[in-house]
Amino acid sequence: MSESRSEISQLGEFGLIDRISKNFTLQNRSSVKGIGDDAAVIDAGDDYLLISTDMLVEGIHFDLAYMPLQHLGYKSVAVNVSDIAAMNGKAEQITVSIALTNRFSVEAIDALYQGIKAACDNYKVDLVGGDTTSSVSGLVISISVTGRVKKDQVVYRSGAKPNDIVCVTGDLGAAFMGLQVLVREKEVYEADPSMQPDLEKFEYLVSRQLKPEARTEIIYDLEERGVKPTSMIDVSDGLASELLHIVKNSGAGIRIFEDKVPIDQLTFETAIEFKLDPITCALNGGEDYELLFTIDQNDYEKLKNHPDIHSIGYMHDKKDQNVMISKQGTVVPLRAQGWNHFTSNPQT
Amino acid sequence: MSESRSEISQLGEFGLIDRISKNFTLQNRSSVKGIGDDAAVIDAGDDYLLISTDMLVEGIHFDLAYMPLQHLGYKSVAVNVSDIAAMNGKAEQITVSIALTNRFSVEAIDALYQGIKAACDNYKVDLVGGDTTSSVSGLVISISVTGRVKKDQVVYRSGAKPNDIVCVTGDLGAAFMGLQVLVREKEVYEADPSMQPDLEKFEYLVSRQLKPEARTEIIYDLEERGVKPTSMIDVSDGLASELLHIVKNSGAGIRIFEDKVPIDQLTFETAIEFKLDPITCALNGGEDYELLFTIDQNDYEKLKNHPDIHSIGYMHDKKDQNVMISKQGTVVPLRAQGWNHFTSNPQT
Structure with a gap:
């Protein structure tokens, strides 16, 4: 029997989801x-319940050679909590399912759940269920999170309108550079196990990769200042990819400015050391778990003194003109080059 | 550095969860x-929201040599919907996360989601989210389900009290015997690929294994007849294991009668053919996805004419005396020998 066969890599993750x-x-x-x-x-009832889910697979999303199990547990909760924050909501419950081989000891599972518990304590989230099973190879973690938001406060990706200001929290590209550092140190170690990894200098980058935080306090800050974003998304696949999600869902165009994109000094210097373009790392690196949102111009005054919210551009009415103005003043089209696990090597 | 190492197999799945x-x-x-x-x-608000999650791993929970992807999709939804029914609730939404290698084509994923959609249509459940990623080996499916129940109608495992009647729906052991048939036919085929599997005679058993149904209509029947069970659980690990969950959570003892345990004629005959004890298959086989519940004696009249609800025993006040009265009148202690993925071979 002959059947046609199409490869998933031809579709990509977003094509597959569509x-x-x-x-x-x-x-x-x-x-x-x-x-x-x-x-x-x-x-x-009075609220909306929010639900999101993420699956982390050993060898695809993490490498236990440099990812301690406690950090992995913490991170797997944080990335889910971040999805709830991106709806302007507050996470309340998680379920955790794991599949693992007998390569893992009870002590290893304890370490994983210590990290999960630390995140639950930090984000005030309750572990309410899950599933534990064995796997044929490696570790798989699947977490679902539920959160809550008042009905009139929910924020989608679709509400951005012309003249809205585009904001992003924190800084970008650090988690990606942290991964580059970890991959390099692993290679050095594998070539010569007597070499000790030198990570101290890169501590900020490595911590952004291994133990990212969901920006839940931003949701409280916005509430306190009376600002409801017109659209919001978290930065998991890279700034460019997320900007284009807002564009696609809102039907408005976006223009950002390279010199406004927040990049930490260490990220910048390390990118140069690795012969990478810092703005490319910020645009396409991903795993920042910062919040990207748009606000009405009338709300700008309420946020402009916030130390960790940066305006990087604005929305306009031409939805096919999505660009970055470079430091040299040239107009660069925004393209999503985020992580695509179905093509090439996802970890480099 | 020396660390103590304990094996997960020493704890077992329930020990690990504890x-x-x-x-x-x-x-x-x-x-x-x-x-x-x-x-x-x-x-x-007025309702309780219910949430449950299950993870299915290739090589552990299913073998694609005999499990068509459409059936796998259907089954992975059905087993989650069953968990909501076991709380006396109605499932409304699911999220589906999958990890898979590039061994799978787009057409294979289409087949999987056709099964998921068929189950969504049948159980009136909406697919509202998920995650798709690649895996290093094999297919992993993680489904979370949300459901709803009026606050005064939720049923836990913990409410059974002495003199309550123990009821179970449908018949037991068929899914387990279906698996035995499939494993045998696979072995025959592997020994001689010119042999065609002869499954027609075992169709009922094989369909119970490959395409189980959640007993959602029982929840409507109970509502219609004005019966709220005092405790309930679905039969996923095997009748004995589930009975002991009710005992442990309710703090009451259980007594069932072998001749009341519903076993289909084909299950019985096939067990004999396989040199297995039919009642052992019913007690420990698992994957039946029938509902096991207890009712107050005063509700017995309302259910006794239901064609698919069988009373198999009663609760009593000695919580350490959990027994089955055999057809010969002997008293057999109930022991959980359900599926344990962390010991020996889980599929046989």
Whole structure:
């Protein structure tokens, strides 16, 4: 029997998601928003309940040669909490499913769950369920998170309108450079196990890669200052990719300025040392877990003194003109070159 | 550096869950019930929101040599919907995360999601999110389901009291015998690929293994007849294991009668053909996804004419006396010998 065979790599992850989701429509009244944002939205009386899920696979998303299990546990919770923050919500519960081989000891599982517990304590999230099973090879962690937001406070990717200001928290590209440092040190160690990794200088970058934090305090700051973003997303695949998600969902164009994109000094210097362009790392590196959002111009005054929120550009009405103005004043089209696990090597 | 190492197989799955969960306590008011039932319970206005999750791993939970991807998709939804039914709730949303290698084509993923969609349509559940990623080896499916129940209608594993009647739906052991048939046919085929599998005679058993159904209609039937079970659980690990969960959570003892345990004629005959004891298959086979529940004696009249609900025993006040009365009248202690993925071969 001959059947046609198409490769997943031809579609890419977003193409695959589009292909899957086009066959599904929502039929329950309680399903307010399905596939296509940082979290799904479910009716829950006065509030909306938010739900999101992430799967982390050994050898694809993490390498236990440099990722301690405690950090892995912490990170796997943080990235889920970040998805809830990106809806302007607060995470409340998680379920954790793990599949693992008998290569892992009980002590290893203890370490993983110590990290999960540290994140639960930090983000005030309850572990309410999960599944534990064995696997044929390696470790797989699947976490689902539920969160809550008042109905009139939910923020989607789709609400940005012309003249809105584009904001991003923290700094970008550090987690990506942290990964480059870890990969290099692993190679050095593998070539000569007597070499001790020299990570002290890169501590900030490595910590951004190994133990990222969800920017939950930003959600409280926005609430306190009376600002509801018009659109929001978290930066997991890279700034450029996320900007284009907002563009696609909002139907408005975006213009950002290279000299406004926040890049930490160490990220910048390390990128140069690695012969990488710092702005490319910031645009496409991913795993920053910062919040990217747009606000109405009238709200700008309320946020402009916030030490960790940076305006990097604005929305306009030409949705096919999505560009960055470089430091030299040239106009560079924004392109998503985020992580794509279905093509080439995802970790480098 | 020397560290002590303990093997997961020494703990078993339930021991591992106990070890993990004892370190976690609930801190959010919205977290009504955490680990330890078929689903977690979250406050949602007038209702409770239920959430449960299951992970299915290739080579552990399924073998693609005999499990068509469409059936796998269907089954992975059905087993989650069953967990919501076991709380007396109705499933409404699912998220589906998959990790897979490039051995899988786009057409294979289409087949998987066709099965998922068929189950969503059948159970009136919306696919609202998920994650797709690559894996180093094999296919992993992680599904989370959300459901809903009126606050006064939620049923836990913990409410059974002395003199309650123990009921189970459908029949037991068929899915286990279906697996035995499939494993045997696979061995025959591997020994001689010209042999065609002869599955027609075993169709009912094979369909119970490959395409189990959640007993959602039982939840409607109970509602219609005005019966709220005092405790409930779904039969995933085997009747004996589930009975002991009710005992442990309710603090009451259980007594069942072998001649009341529903076993289909084909299950019985095939067990004999395989030199297996039919009642052992029913007690320990698992994957039946029937509902096991207890009712107050006063509700017995309302259910006794239901064609698919069978009373198999009763609760009593001696919580350490959990027994089956055999057809010969002997008293056999109930022991959980359900699936344990962390010891020996889980598929046989």
